Amino acid sequence: MRLITLTTDFGNSDPFVGIMKGVILDIYPNAKIVDLTHNISPQNIRQASFILRSSYYYFPKGTIHLCVVDPGVGSSRKPVLIKTKDYFFIGPNNGLFSFVIENEKLINIIELTEKKYWLKNISQTFHGRDIFAPVAAHLAQGKDIKDFGQEITKNKLILLKQDSPIKTKNKIRGTVQYTDHFGNIITNIPNYFIKTKMIGKVKTKKIHGIIACYSGAEAKKLYAIKGSSNFIELFVNKDNAAKSVKAKVGDPVEFWEPT
Amino acid sequence: MRLITLTTDFGNSDPFVGIMKGVILDIYPNAKIVDLTHNISPQNIRQASFILRSSYYYFPKGTIHLCVVDPGVGSSRKPVLIKTKDYFFIGPNNGLFSFVIENEKLINIIELTEKKYWLKNISQTFHGRDIFAPVAAHLAQGKDIKDFGQEITKNKLILLKQDSPIKTKNKIRGTVQYTDHFGNIITNIPNYFIKTKMIGKVKTKKIHGIIACYSGAEAKKLYAIKGSSNFIELFVNKDNAAKSVKAKVGDPVEFWEPT
Amino acid sequence: MRLITLTTDFGNSDPFVGIMKGVILDIYPNAKIVDLTHNISPQNIRQASFILRSSYYYFPKGTIHLCVVDPGVGSSRKPVLIKTKDYFFIGPNNGLFSFVIENEKLINIIELTEKKYWLKNISQTFHGRDIFAPVAAHLAQGKDIKDFGQEITKNKLILLKQDSPIKTKNKIRGTVQYTDHFGNIITNIPNYFIKTKMIGKVKTKKIHGIIACYSGAEAKKLYAIKGSSNFIELFVNKDNAAKSVKAKVGDPVEFWEPT
Numbered sequence: 001m002r003l004i005t006l007t008t009d010f011g012n013s014d015p016f017v018g019i020m021k022g023v024i025l026d027i028y029p030n031a032k033i034v035d036l037t038h039n040i041s042p043q044n045i046r047q048a049s050f051i052l053r054s055s056y057y058y059f060p061k062g063t064i065h066l067c068v069v070d071p072g073v074g075s076s077r078k079p080v081l082i083k084t085k086d087y088f089f090i091g092p093n094n095g096l097f098s099f100v101i102e103n104e105k106l107i108n109i110i111e112l113t114e115k116k117y118w119l120k121n122i123s124q125t126f127h128g129r130d131i132f133a134p135v136a137a138h139l140a141q142g143k144d145i146k147d148f149g150q151e152i153t154k155n156k157l158i159l160l161k162q163d164s165p166i167k168t169k170n171k172i173r174g175t176v177q178y179t180d181h182f183g184n185i186i187t188n189i190p191n192y193f194i195k196t197k198m199i200g201k202v203k204t205k206k207i208h209g210i211i212a213c214y215s216g217a218e219a220k221k222l223y224a225i226k227g228s229s230n231f232i233e234l235f236v237n238k239d240n241a242a243k244s245v246k247a248k249v250g251d252p253v254e255f256w257e258p259t
Numbered sequence: 260m261r262l263i264t265l266t267t268d269f270g271n272s273d274p275f276v277g278i279m280k281g282v283i284l285d286i287y288p289n290a291k292i293v294d295l296t297h298n299i300s301p302q303n304i305r306q307a308s309f310i311l312r313s314s315y316y317y318f319p320k321g322t323i324h325l326c327v328v329d330p331g332v333g334s335s336r337k338p339v340l341i342k343t344k345d346y347f348f349i350g351p352n353n354g355l356f357s358f359v360i361e362n363e364k365l366i367n368i369i370e371l372t373e374k375k376y377w378l379k380n381i382s383q384t385f386h387g388r389d390i391f392a393p394v395a396a397h398l399a400q401g402k403d404i405k406d407f408g409q410e411i412t413k414n415k416l417i418l419l420k421q422d423s424p425i426k427t428k429n430k431i432r433g434t435v436q437y438t439d440h441f442g443n444i445i446t447n448i449p450n451y452f453i454k455t456k457m458i459g460k461v462k463t464k465k466i467h468g469i470i471a472c473y474s475g476a477e478a479k480k481l482y483a484i485k486g487s488s489n490f491i492e493l494f495v496n497k498d499n500a501a502k503s504v505k506a507k508v509g510d511p512v513e514f515w516e517p518t
Numbered sequence: 519m520r521l522i523t524l525t526t527d528f529g530n531s532d533p534f535v536g537i538m539k540g541v542i543l544d545i546y547p548n549a550k551i552v553d554l555t556h557n558i559s560p561q562n563i564r565q566a567s568f569i570l571r572s573s574y575y576y577f578p579k580g581t582i583h584l585c586v587v588d589p590g591v592g593s594s595r596k597p598v599l600i601k602t603k604d605y606f607f608i609g610p611n612n613g614l615f616s617f618v619i620e621n622e623k624l625i626n627i628i629e630l631t632e633k634k635y636w637l638k639n640i641s642q643t644f645h646g647r648d649i650f651a652p653v654a655a656h657l658a659q660g661k662d663i664k665d666f667g668q669e670i671t672k673n674k675l676i677l678l679k680q681d682s683p684i685k686t687k688n689k690i691r692g693t694v695q696y697t698d699h700f701g702n703i704i705t706n707i708p709n710y711f712i713k714t715k716m717i718g719k720v721k722t723k724k725i726h727g728i729i730a731c732y733s734g735a736e737a738k739k740l741y742a743i744k745g746s747s748n749f750i751e752l753f754v755n756k757d758n759a760a761k762s763v764k765a766k767v768g769d770p771v772e773f774w775e776p777t
Contacts (some may be wrong), residue, residue: 003543005536011440012271012530015314018264018295022318025262025293029319034543036536042441043497055533058647059540060547071497074472124472126487129317181529182560213592213642228644237563254677270699271530274573277523277554281577284521284552288578301700302756330756333731383731385746388576 003060004033007048007067008128009040016126020068020133023119036061037148041200043071045095046160047249050178053099054229056087065100067091068128079112079131080157083145090136092127098160109157113149134200135139153210163250165189176202176251177231183240184233186249189255191226200224202234205245207255214238224255260349261399262319263292266307266326267387268299271497275385279327279392280377286396293318302330302355305419306508309437312358313488314456315346324359325395326350327387338371338390339416343405349395357419362484368416372408422509435461436490442499443492444506448514450485459483459514461493464504466514473497483514520606521578522551525566526646527558532608534644538586538651541637545655552577561589563613564767566680568696571617572747574605583618584654585609586646597630597649598675603661608654610645616678627675628736631667681768683707692732694720694769695749701758702751703765707773709744718742718773720752723763725773742773 004024010016017038024031036055039049048069056065063234070077070092082089082097084104089097112131115122117138120128135148165174165188174189185202200207208221211230217237218224222245227233234253235241245251263283269275271371276297283290295314299307307328315324329336329351341348341356341361348356352370371390374381378389380483394407424433424447433448444461461467469491476482476496481504486492493512494500504510522542528534533554542549554573558566566587574583588595588610600607600615602622607615611629628746633640635656637648653666683692683706691701693709703720718725726739728750735741735755742762745751752771753759 003547005540007533009441013296013298014439015266015295016308016439018293019314019317021293022264022314022322025291026317026319029262032543034536034539037531039531042499051533055537055540058537058544060544063540072472072474075474123487123490124485129487130741180532180534182527213590213595215590226642228641228647231644240560268700272555272557273568273698274525274554275698277552278573278576280552281523281573281581284550285576288521301758311548331731331733334733382746388746394664454596 003063004031004136004140005036005059005063005065005067006033006038007036007040007052007065007069008038009042009044009069010038010049011126016128023129023133024137026188027134028141031137031140040069043069045069045071047178049099049160052096053103056100057103059087061086064088064090064139065138066132066258067096068132069096070094070127073127074124078126080152081110081112081135081139081145081148083107088139088145090132090139093156093158095158095160097157099151099162101157101159106154108145109152109154110145111149111152114147117143117148156226163188165193167193170256172255174253176247176253178249179242179247183242184227184235185242185245186227186229187232187234187251187253189232189253191230194224194232195257197257199257199258200253202245202247202253203251207234231258262322263290263395263399264294264295264322264324265297266299266311266324266328267297267389268301268303268307268328269297269387271297275387279387282388282392283396286393287400290396290399299328302328304328304330305436306357308355308419311355312362315359316362318346320345323349323398325348325391326355327391328355328473329353329386332386333383339411340369340371340384340394340398340404340407342366342369347398347404349391349398352415352417353415354419354510358421360416360418367404368411368413369404370408370411375408376402376407377503399415422447424452426452429515431514433512435506435508436511437508438501438506441494442492442501443486444501444504445486445488446491446493446512448491450489450491453483453485453491453514454516456516457514458517459512461504461506461512462510466493467514520660521581522549522654522761523554523577523581523583524551524556525554525558525570525583525587526556527560527562527566527587528556528646530556533741534646536765538646541647541651542655545652546659549655549658558587559561561587563587563589564697567617567678571621574618575621577605579604582606582608582654582657583652585614586650588612588645591645592642597645597653598670599628599630599653599663599666601625606657606663608650608657611674611676612677613678615675617680619675619677624672626663627670627672628663629667629670632665635661635666645743659718681706683711685711689773690773692771694765694767694771696767697760697765701760702745702753703760703763704745704747705750705752705771707771709750710749712742712744712750713775715775716773717776720763720765720771721769725752733776
């Protein structure tokens with residue numbers, strides 16, 4: 001039995017996610033489905049690809065990660081199924097899988113063309129329901145990935161440009177890549193880049209140091225901590241750092257050793 | 260094994276939905292439960308009945324659709340269980356099942372009166388927990404529907420007035436019946452009413468045409484598309500149409516053929 | 519098979535909850551997991567302990583209630599596992615289990631120290647994923663609670679101070695302890711304290727009486743009702759009482775018999 005995870009920008013108000021689960025369970029009644037999140041900002045492919053990268057490898061090997069953030073639904077963008085050594089990824093070929101691909105050993109990429117595994121009527125606006133959910137269900141049930149369409153080469157996969165931090169002699173320069181529900185600001189600087197004695201800034205706001213736990217930080221001051229997704233995070237103890245800094249994705253972050 | 264879906268206006272903050280699941284699983288540990296949505300606007304029976312109509316038939320035959328939007332909880336309104344050819348519906352008799360009833364072959368309607376299938380203490384405010392969840396669990400487990408109470412006739416079912424579009428010689432007039440998380444405006448005009456050459460307006464805002472996919476639309480302009488719930492939707496590509504139009508349920512929508 | 523419930527302040531936007539489920543299912547693929555809520559206000563231990571108290575006993579005996587509201591994550595606060603006669607509770611030792619402990623027969627308290635049941639790499643910020651989820655999974659799978667660490671005595675458990683109502687000759691004085699999604703104001707006054715003829719006030723707003731169902735109340739006026747969590751609730755029929763009263767946790771509530 002293979003687990004299916006769902007990641008979408010469908011939100012929690014409409015029945016879209018529930019309907020996808022209905023479609024999956026109608027095909028494969030024993031399917032086990034876990035929600036990763038449905039609150040990706042509408043159409044934000046980069047955000048979804050960050051979330052996937054931070055999450056996919058905590059699931060059992062063989063898990064099918066289904067991701068639908070699909071501004072091009074109904075257009076010429078293609079639906080794909082990617083098999084890596086340990087996981088499957090299903091969704092539109094629009095960059096969603098850019099970052100998981102880098103970390104995984106790629107086995108196959110299949111363009112989904114075999115309509116007998118789709119719902120009968122394909123809408124113009126909801127391929128999550130009509131194409132992706134049924135394919136995930138049939139795959140979970142044990143169909144071979146080659147049944148779903150034809151293999152394509154890796155260069156046909158749309159990949160987002162990685163936004164990498166830069167290390168110079170005196171500084172590490174990165175950017176904000178995500179802000180979470182607590183207001184923690186997740187940078188694109190890997191934890192191992194940073195020495196515990198550094199200080200820094202985000203935009204024009206001072207980062208007072210690197211600290212070992214949230215509750216060890218002085219009140220109201222911005223600090224950095226080694227984040228759980230392997231990237232440096234900025235936080236204010238018991239407060240919302242993202243709001244107080246007005247941090248946005250792409251904002252500059254710098255660290256350096258105090259002199 | 261029968262699937263149970265849950266549709267409520269309980270939101271995602273309080274433990275109400277989790278408690279209902281606890282009650283179900285305490286009675287029937289193998290129950291499989293899917294959330295349709297818990298973000299129906301408080302007490303909005305019409306919205307819930309629209310959501311149910313768009314969703315119920317994507318689930319496996321035999322699914323039990325449990326819906327609790329229940330402004331009259333604790334009053335004289337009655338709890339009911341409806342069996343159609345392919346599904347079961349459980350909830351208060353207040354109009355929630357108006358639209359699914361129209362599309363399904365009705366078999367029985369049972370007024371829930373048999374207290375041995377309820378929790379022991381019945382609160383005045385939470386029949387989702389005390390009556391509806393336990394009945395759904397016992398039904399999923401295989402109890403006969405007639406065990407739960409006595410049959411009533413269809414004319415005892417409370418039905419909402421359908422808000423149907425009107426077709427005149429030159430125009431199709433409908434209304435807004437729902438706006439989704441992306442800001443798409445779902446009208447009450449069935450997809451098959453509309454010809455691909457039409458234009459129209461919602462309130463005083465121009466609808467520039469009918470289009471085949473979101474991403475094919477000119478930026479910032481309002482267009483229509485054949486929606487996935489079988490009703491015409493209005494949208495702005497990569498933007499929130501409902502916000503820009505300030506669309507509300509009941510607002511007038513018109514389509515006509517350009518001359 | 520033991521059910522696992524999850525209660526956190528992680529919200530529904532980030533993948534944190536999904537990741538915890540991945541960790542659980544990777545260890546114990548047959549785990550059955552129910553969300554109680556993930557919308558505890560950030561770091562609000564008292565709120566979480568109220569939610570737990572209102573909910574835990576609706577779940578099957580043997581259920582593992584995992585709760586992560588953990589402002590001290592990474593500091594010296596300890597992770598604990600509590601076994602009562604009918605349930606298990608897992609989380610940080612910070613007061614979360616104050617109110618369930620009062621109602622349950624306590625069997626054991628274990629401080630979680632056995633690292634072989636944790637993930638290999640322990641982050642400084644996400645023990646829900648690294649410690650609590652894996653312990654819950656191993657426990658659900660049947661490990662003995664003593665495998666997870668050493669027993670501690672009850673006086674080592676951090677307990678919140680109960681905020682109890684006061685009964686004088688003429689008055690009952692309590693406070694607001696929670697407001698729900700509908701705007702109902704849940705007090706700390708048990709249902710059985712109140713006689714049906716009483717009136718009262720919250721802050722300076724009049725409570726017009728005790729009533730048997732929401733829909734029996736006069737429009738726009740504040741009434742009280744026996745709440746489903748066994749505490750008196752204040753409400754306005756089809757309206758949001760908490761907003762109209764601007765009620766906050768701790769606000770004073772009084773009831774008395776009219777003369």
